[in-house]
Amino acid sequence: MPNSCVATAPAFREARILREATDENGRYDAAKIAHLLDWTVSDIARYLGRDASTISRFGASPVHQEKLAALASLTQEVFEIMREDLRATRAWFRTPIRALDGKSPQQLILSGNFRRVSSLIEESRSGLSL
Amino acid sequence: MLTGEPLDSAILKLPSRPRRDTYFRAARLIFASDPLGKQRPIVAQRFNLAGGARVLYLADDQVTALHEAQAFGFPASSIAIIPVQFDLRAVVDLRDLAVHKLLRTDTAELSLNFRSSLAGNPALTQLLGERVAASLGIDGLLYESPARPGHINLAVIEAALNILGSSLMVNDPNNKLSDSLP
Numbered sequence: 001m002p003n004s005c006v007a008t009a010p011a012f013r014e015a016r017i018l019r020e021a022t023d024e025n026g027r028y029d030a031a032k033i034a035h036l037l038d039w040t041v042s043d044i045a046r047y048l049g050r051d052a053s054t055i056s057r058f059g060a061s062p063v064h065q066e067k068l069a070a071l072a073s074l075t076q077e078v079f080e081i082m083r084e085d086l087r088a089t090r091a092w093f094r095t096p097i098r099a100l101d102g103k104s105p106q107q108l109i110l111s112g113n114f115r116r117v118s119s120l121i122e123e124s125r126s127g128l129s130l
Numbered sequence: 131m132l133t134g135e136p137l138d139s140a141i142l143k144l145p146s147r148p149r150r151d152t153y154f155r156a157a158r159l160i161f162a163s164d165p166l167g168k169q170r171p172i173v174a175q176r177f178n179l180a181g182g183a184r185v186l187y188l189a190d191d192q193v194t195a196l197h198e199a200q201a202f203g204f205p206a207s208s209i210a211i212i213p214v215q216f217d218l219r220a221v222v223d224l225r226d227l228a229v230h231k232l233l234r235t236d237t238a239e240l241s242l243n244f245r246s247s248l249a250g251n252p253a254l255t256q257l258l259g260e261r262v263a264a265s266l267g268i269d270g271l272l273y274e275s276p277a278r279p280g281h282i283n284l285a286v287i288e289a290a291l292n293i294l295g296s297s298l299m300v301n302d303p304n305n306k307l308s309d310s311l312p
Contacts, residue, residue: 081158081207088206098201098277101243116245119174120202126170128156128199128209129187129283130243130276 016084017076021068023060028068030059037075038090039106046110047071070114077121099123099130131235131254140232141265146220149270153188153284155212156199162210165300166309176244177259177271177285179252184288185259186298186311188214190281197277212300212307216286219294221270222262225282233258241276263289269296288312 020036023029034044041059045052048064058064075089082088093106097120100108105117132140157167164170167186174180175187189195192211199209222229230236235254244253262268269290275281286298291312298311 081204083206083208085206092203092206095203097203099203099243099245101246119245122171122173123175124158124202124204125161126173126175127167127187128158128195128202129175129189130198130201 017072017079021072021075025060027060027062028065028072030055030064030068032059033068033071033075036086037093037106043106043110070118071109074114074118074121081121081124131233131239131258133254133257137233137258137261138265140234141261142267143232144222144229144268145226146222146268148219149221149272150217152213152215153190154192154195155186155188155214156195157210157212158204159208159210162212162307164309165212165302165307166214166298166311168309168311174244174256176253176255178263179256179260182256182260183263185263186286186288188216188284188286189275190283194275194278194281194283198275198283201277213302215299215301216270216284216297218270218286218296220268220290221272221284222268224271224273237274240273243276259285259287263287266290266293269294
């Protein structure tokens with residue numbers, strides 16, 4: 001029995017982010033992810049390369065799902081690193097980070113450099129060295 | 131910096147020395163039970179490419195290791211600082227001007243943030259590390275800590291450990307940490 005408790009714990013944590021980031025149809029919703037990260041709708045629209053007014057009306061559109069899922073997945077990983085502290089997770093995204101040349105993850109993501117941020121998270125699994 | 135065959139030739143001429151000491155590895159606490167990172171994924175780092183050479187990164191003291199970890203911006207996350215004893219046979223000091231001359235490089239080039247190159251070509255330090263690993267004649271690269279000037283980091287080239295008779299060890303029975311390489 002203890003094993004099954006351990007096995008369900010990560011799934012439960014993941015469910016929390018999924019619940020916060022998706023609509024009733026299970027689609028990632030841009031406005032919900034923006035709220036989760038404390039970003040503006042304009043921020044998330046910039047990430048998606050769309051106009052903010054379009055995002056307000058069609059934020060859960062199938063065309064946005066791939067990019068929104070990638071952002072939700074990254075948020076989930078940072079959330080786990082931050083011991084499930086949403087405040088710390090939000091702060092990490094907006095804090096200038098030396099390993100990212102003093103830019104914040106949010107800045108890089110919004111300027112089209114999502115991969116640099118996700119690579120940093122991958123790197124943290126291998127050791128922490130500049 | 132040199133590349134290609136000239137780089138390979140220069141690597142064979144680099145001055146190296148044995149070095150034995152205890153340095154420190156910073157890792158997220160969740161991975162501390164694998165103190166030498168045997169199960170770690172090989173992601174791109176300063177002297178290796180993603181999926182490339184296995185290179186273990188150490189810092190000269192606990193504070194330097196902590197500075198390196200803090201550069202990732204995880205203040206709310208628990209970090210383990212693991213003492214690693216090493217006995218290496220052929221360590222090249224990348225701060226040595228004679229080494230710069232042989233490689234036709236300089237401090238600025240060696241200290242560039244390799245992450246800035248992710249979208250494009252591999253960083254020159256990554257090319258250097260990969261060729262050093264392929265040479266099997268060097269088991270460590272010493273370089274200035276980017277996070278804490280005046281202190282040093284050590285990149286251990288794991289591929290050369292067996293051939294050169296070098297070793298690394300973690301022996302911390304109080305915390306149930308014990309492991310060795312090769």
